[in-house]
Amino acid sequence: MTLVSGWGRFPVVDSEVLRPRSFEAVGEAVVTGSVARGNGRAYGDAAIGAVRTIGMTGFDRVRSFDSATGRIRLEAGVLLSDLIDTFGPRGFLPFVVPGTRFVSVGGAIAADVHGKNHHGEGGFGRYVDSILLRTGQGETIEISREQNSDAFFATVGGIGLTGIILEATMRLRPVETGWIRERVISAADLDAAMRALEAGDSATYSVAWIDCVARGNDLGRSLIYLGEHAAASELAEGADRFPVGKNPGLAVPIDLPSITLNRTSIRAFNELYYRMGARRAGGDHVVSLYPYFFPLDSIADWNRIYGRRGFLQHQCVIPERGARAVLADILDLVAKRGDASFLAVLKKLGHGDGLLSFPLPGYTLALDFPVKGDILNFLDEIDRLVVAAGGRLYLAKDARQSRATFEAGYPALARFNAIRKSLDPAQNIRSKLSQRLFDEV
Amino acid sequence: MTSRKTVLVLGGSSDIGRAAARAFAKAGYDVGLAGRDAAALEPDAADLRARYNIEASTLVFDVLDTASFDGFVAGLPALPDVVVSIIGLLGVQPNAESDLAHATTIMRSNYEGPSLILGLFAEKFLGRGNGTIVGVSSVAGDRGRASNYVYGSAKAGFSAFLSGLRARASRGGVHVVTVKPGFVRTKMTEGMKLIGPLTVDAPVVGDAILNAVEKKTDVVYVSGKWRLVMLIIKTLPEAVFKKLKF
Numbered sequence: 001m002t003l004v005s006g007w008g009r010f011p012v013v014d015s016e017v018l019r020p021r022s023f024e025a026v027g028e029a030v031v032t033g034s035v036a037r038g039n040g041r042a043y044g045d046a047a048i049g050a051v052r053t054i055g056m057t058g059f060d061r062v063r064s065f066d067s068a069t070g071r072i073r074l075e076a077g078v079l080l081s082d083l084i085d086t087f088g089p090r091g092f093l094p095f096v097v098p099g100t101r102f103v104s105v106g107g108a109i110a111a112d113v114h115g116k117n118h119h120g121e122g123g124f125g126r127y128v129d130s131i132l133l134r135t136g137q138g139e140t141i142e143i144s145r146e147q148n149s150d151a152f153f154a155t156v157g158g159i160g161l162t163g164i165i166l167e168a169t170m171r172l173r174p175v176e177t178g179w180i181r182e183r184v185i186s187a188a189d190l191d192a193a194m195r196a197l198e199a200g201d202s203a204t205y206s207v208a209w210i211d212c213v214a215r216g217n218d219l220g221r222s223l224i225y226l227g228e229h230a231a232a233s234e235l236a237e238g239a240d241r242f243p244v245g246k247n248p249g250l251a252v253p254i255d256l257p258s259i260t261l262n263r264t265s266i267r268a269f270n271e272l273y274y275r276m277g278a279r280r281a282g283g284d285h286v287v288s289l290y291p292y293f294f295p296l297d298s299i300a301d302w303n304r305i306y307g308r309r310g311f312l313q314h315q316c317v318i319p320e321r322g323a324r325a326v327l328a329d330i331l332d333l334v335a336k337r338g339d340a341s342f343l344a345v346l347k348k349l350g351h352g353d354g355l356l357s358f359p360l361p362g363y364t365l366a367l368d369f370p371v372k373g374d375i376l377n378f379l380d381e382i383d384r385l386v387v388a389a390g391g392r393l394y395l396a397k398d399a400r401q402s403r404a405t406f407e408a409g410y411p412a413l414a415r416f417n418a419i420r421k422s423l424d425p426a427q428n429i430r431s432k433l434s435q436r437l438f439d440e441v
Numbered sequence: 442m443t444s445r446k447t448v449l450v451l452g453g454s455s456d457i458g459r460a461a462a463r464a465f466a467k468a469g470y471d472v473g474l475a476g477r478d479a480a481a482l483e484p485d486a487a488d489l490r491a492r493y494n495i496e497a498s499t500l501v502f503d504v505l506d507t508a509s510f511d512g513f514v515a516g517l518p519a520l521p522d523v524v525v526s527i528i529g530l531l532g533v534q535p536n537a538e539s540d541l542a543h544a545t546t547i548m549r550s551n552y553e554g555p556s557l558i559l560g561l562f563a564e565k566f567l568g569r570g571n572g573t574i575v576g577v578s579s580v581a582g583d584r585g586r587a588s589n590y591v592y593g594s595a596k597a598g599f600s601a602f603l604s605g606l607r608a609r610a611s612r613g614g615v616h617v618v619t620v621k622p623g624f625v626r627t628k629m630t631e632g633m634k635l636i637g638p639l640t641v642d643a644p645v646v647g648d649a650i651l652n653a654v655e656k657k658t659d660v661v662y663v664s665g666k667w668r669l670v671m672l673i674i675k676t677l678p679e680a681v682f683k684k685l686k687f
Contacts, residue, residue: 061488
């Protein structure tokens with residue numbers, strides 16, 4: 001057995017890790033208690049097998065690409081970073097990217113990841129036309145909106161529990177350049193931030209970085225980043241159409257002692273970040289897609305900032321109606337506590353496509369907390385607010401929510417379970433997350 | 442006819458072979474992938490075509506079947522600009538100590554076959570007056586170690602072959618590159634204990650091979666740290682070295 005954890009490095013659990021080299025070997029690798037794992041960017045226990053974890057990043061081939069339509073068939077282990085580096089210069093990008101480019105296509109489908117364009121363009125799964133799935137009972141089936149559609153909508157956002165995603169056909173977005181025309185808006189408080197996101201509905205990309213230690217009148221003060229794909233004519237003279245994505249250079253070499261992150265250091269960082277951003281507010285400027293979409297990717301192993309014990313990301317979505325009051329209550333609790341680190345992310349979401357897709361029309365708030373003290377109890381307290389508001393938590397980032405919280409947040413769960421059971425009657429596919437939240441004990 | 446340059450990768454199904462093929466294809470080369478099972482290489486050829494809009498083909502090549510080498514080279518549709526041998530077999534040292542057949546396979550896979558086929562290409566390239574030959578050898582060939590000297594000695598022979606070939610071929614316009622990757626995370630090293638800071642991923646080796654071809658480098662240690670490490674290991678007196686657990 002091997003000790004395995006997600007990107008948040010909590011929990012750390014035992015699971016045998018296999019890296020099969022052929023689809024036949026994937027099938028042979030499945031035992032009761034197996035789940036697929038992509039590049040390990042899920043924060044908690046979603047991509048850790050109850051017994052065996054099947055690493056899929058070796059499957060990184062592109063099967064075919066149509067440069068007229070942007071349709072691509074690929075193996076599930078291809079990373080979005082690879083897609084961007086390879087097809088960006090040819091004028092195509094993924095329609096949806098999350099906050100890191102180091103996720104696999106299979107993982108992006110299983111989590112139905114959302115990006116800064118979810119309010120207008122939906123999630124990753126919307127651009128997936130079909131999936132080659134190896135079910136828990138050993139069948140390999142092609143699933144799409146038309147063919148095996150139940151399995152398709154259970155697999156998009158299904159957190160790996162319908163089977164192992166082997167291949168997918170999806171559409172890429174034609175772009176003229178790899179640059180984003182960005183506008184920064186500074187918002188003095190939560191109301192202003194929500195108004196700015198509302199007004200940003202017509203923008204392709206929008207996201208707010210909230211200073212979550214600001215309190216009182218400053219509660220919810222933030223910087224809103226709107227973005228559009230830049231046309232070639234908007235680039236500076238002599239600029240490359242497609243910027244080069246550097247591999248993470250600066251790495252966090254060791255686990256920082258937990259003392260590094262404290263109320264004072266976070267407050268100082270956030271003050272500086274807010275002021276620097278506010279200074280850039282106003283006019284448009286053109287930035288490379290890499291810092292725009294993936295601000296943290298430039299620091300390798302940034303998860304080590306939180307120390308050896310790891311961290312928890314708490315990402316909830318609150319339905320639009322009544323969101324303002326609930327978000328204010330959550331931010332107030334967090335600001336009083338003072339150790340949520342750096343900047344929180346607030347953004348608007350639209351409808352999710354899969355049965356267990358996280359997004360619903362409303363506002364999502366993502367917060368990071370180091371694992372220490374009474375943090376688990378504190379997050380339970382926040383969960384009560386989320387549940388009362390009809391919200392839910394993002395499974396790809398979860399490591400600790402209760403069954404009750406999960407069941408309250410995902411009304412399509414019964415339907416998902418029925419489809420899962422039909423694909424895998426013996427429930428061979430099980431993750432640590434499914435044991436925690438789904439499976440009968 | 443295409444005016445693009447061509448590279449032939451011998452051992453195209455290995456992780457380093459795939460990475461090298463991608464690096465060359467990305468740089469605009471047409472690629473031939475050669476291995477024992479050509480059908481198994483087809484998905485990789487399709488990957489190169491889809492990604493880089495180049496031509497990619499697959500060929501059958503078995504490094505142990507030296508009798509087939511003349512026919513293999515003669516049967517190529519065109520002589521490539523660059524030929525890269527990634528072929529190698531780590532084997533299991535303790536087995537090789539008592540099993541002559543296993544030891545022979547390791548020696549032939551790492552020395553005899555790669556040397557003979559690259560030597561054959563060198564003759565053709567010299568006849569044409571240009572070409573680049575790349576042999577992927579190993580830091581293990583720099584000094585025999587108790588833990589893998591069968592493999593290491595074959596790599597040492599291969600390194601010596603490449604060095605001699607380079608001296609001769611350079612006068613005829615043909616360049617020979619020796620690549621010593623050090624620890625690489627691949628199928629071959631899966632499950633082995635590798636030293637993190639000295640270990641690289643296959644794409645790093647692929648890029649290093651392309652870079653060495655384009656810059657006409659002679660000997661490449663993929664991670665510069667290995668040059669220093671091996672310098673120290675090579676200069677240790679034998680009396681000291683044999684006592685080290687290494």
